[in-house]
Amino acid sequence: MAIPDYQSIMLPLLQYAGDEQAHTLREAIEALALQFDLTDDERRELLPSGRQPVFENRVGWARTYMKKAGLLESPKRALFRITARGLDVLRQKPESIDVKFLDQFDEFQEFRSLRHNRDKHEAGSENSVTTPEEALETAYQGLRQELANELLEQLKGSPPSLFEKTVVSLLVNMGYGGSLQDAGKAIGRSGDEGIDGIIKEDRLGLDIIYVQAKRWASTVSRPEIQKFAGALQGQRARKGVFITTSDFTREAQEYASRIDTKIILIDGAQLAQYMIDYDIGVAPVSSYQVKRLDTDFFSGE
Numbered sequence: 001m002a003i004p005d006y007q008s009i010m011l012p013l014l015q016y017a018g019d020e021q022a023h024t025l026r027e028a029i030e031a032l033a034l035q036f037d038l039t040d041d042e043r044r045e046l047l048p049s050g051r052q053p054v055f056e057n058r059v060g061w062a063r064t065y066m067k068k069a070g071l072l073e074s075p076k077r078a079l080f081r082i083t084a085r086g087l088d089v090l091r092q093k094p095e096s097i098d099v100k101f102l103d104q105f106d107e108f109q110e111f112r113s114l115r116h117n118r119d120k121h122e123a124g125s126e127n128s129v130t131t132p133e134e135a136l137e138t139a140y141q142g143l144r145q146e147l148a149n150e151l152l153e154q155l156k157g158s159p160p161s162l163f164e165k166t167v168v169s170l171l172v173n174m175g176y177g178g179s180l181q182d183a184g185k186a187i188g189r190s191g192d193e194g195i196d197g198i199i200k201e202d203r204l205g206l207d208i209i210y211v212q213a214k215r216w217a218s219t220v221s222r223p224e225i226q227k228f229a230g231a232l233q234g235q236r237a238r239k240g241v242f243i244t245t246s247d248f249t250r251e252a253q254e255y256a257s258r259i260d261t262k263i264i265l266i267d268g269a270q271l272a273q274y275m276i277d278y279d280i281g282v283a284p285v286s287s288y289q290v291k292r293l294d295t296d297f298f299s300g301e
Contacts, residue, residue, distance in 0.1 A: 003042050005129035006058035006065075010097040012036075013062050014071055017082040018090050022075050029059050048137040061131040065099070069108035136290070148272035151281055155245050155268070156215060166280060167213045167243055170271075171199055173278040176209065201239070210235065213243040220244050222251040225263065232261050240264070243271060 009032065016031055017023060033043055038055060045054045063080060066072045071086035082090075085105075094101065102108045130138070155163055176199050196214075201207040212228050214220075225242065232240045240263045242256075247267040256263045266274070275281050 003038065003045065003055050004036055004058070006061045006131050007098040007129065008096070009058055009062040010066060010102075011094065013059065014066060014082065014086055014090060014097060017072060017080065017086065020082055020087070022079040022081045024078055025056075025060060025063060025080070028063070028080075029056050032059060047133060048141045049133075052133075054134070057131055057133055061133075065102060065108070066097070068111040069102040069105045071102075133290075144273075144276060147276060147282065148269065151272040151275050152245060152268045154281070155271070156217075158215075160215065163215050163245075164213065166275070167211070170274055170278055170280050171211075173280060174274070176201060207239070208237065210237050210240040211243070212240070214245075216244045216246040219247050219249050220252055220265075220267075221249045222255050225252045225256050225265070229256075229259055229261050229263060232263070238262060241266065244268060245271065 012032055012035055013028060016028055016035075033055060043053060043055055046052065047054055047057060063072060066086070067074070067080065069085075070083055071089055072080050073083050074080050089097070099112075103112070155166065158166075196212045198208050198210050201209050210232055220242070225248075228240060228242055232238075238261060240261065242263060243266045245268040247269070248256075248265050253265060256265050
């Protein structure tokens with residue numbers, strides 16, 4: 001089955017706590033994963049940030065919302081247990097527990113009134129199936145993808161000199177080439193066929209990377225990669241990077257992965273993502289820092 005949303009987890013979580021014992025969140029996650037019959041892949045599925053499993057995040061928010069409604073409490077750090085109110089709710093045998101159900105409790109209404117941006121898209125509203133982190137990360141990923149698309153369109157319509165400058169700036173920001181001036185001269189040296197330039201892998205130049213960077217309109221096929229690999233062999237080179245504004249065929253990718261020479265393929269989509277990561281052609285607008293409660297601070301002597 002699909003990973004349940006956090007509201008669908010509320011009643012099973014309260015029922016799990018119905019034994020009136022103190023439990024850790026980890027214990028609840030394991031028990032509920034079995035109850036929902038989640039596969040290993042579903043249990044490992046991460047939020048867009050890649051920092052926390054989706055199911056763990058949803059169980060955590062189900063617990064938080066029910067604590068705000070007074071159905072669960074924390075007897076001590078890292079533990080939770082059911083309250084008298086929670087037991088009373090279980091005795092009512094509700095078919096489900098969701099945000100609308102929790103709104104009957106004054107404490108929960110007060111909690112919701114303190115939340116910001118309570119429009120119809122707010123995470124935590126009656127119709128939402130996403131947790132606040134999921135909503136925030138989904139919005140961020142959407143903005144990032146839109147920016148990446150704009151960057152790629154700009155690259156495709158830019159003159160060759162600007163594309164060359166972009167590649168140079170990116171490689172330098174990634175730690176290659178030593179300086180913009182040195183890297184620019186290296187990339188600008190058009191040598192053997194199939195090679196647009198060379199760049200230092202380290203500041204001392206102990207190893208060299210050969211680069212081909214092209215604003216291709218069509219998909220790059222295997223013959224182009226074979227041609228580049230042949231040029232590398234002619235230089236007795238062991239490493240190369242092929243950068244394009246388009247993409248690569250499956251045959252091209254498979255060929256690059258099989259040969260002894262190490263060739264990294266960077267398509268237009270990945271190039272745009274790297275530009276965002278390494279601040280090439282973009283400028284920050286806003287920055288938001290998400291924080292959590294430091295339970296260690298409050299558990300001191």
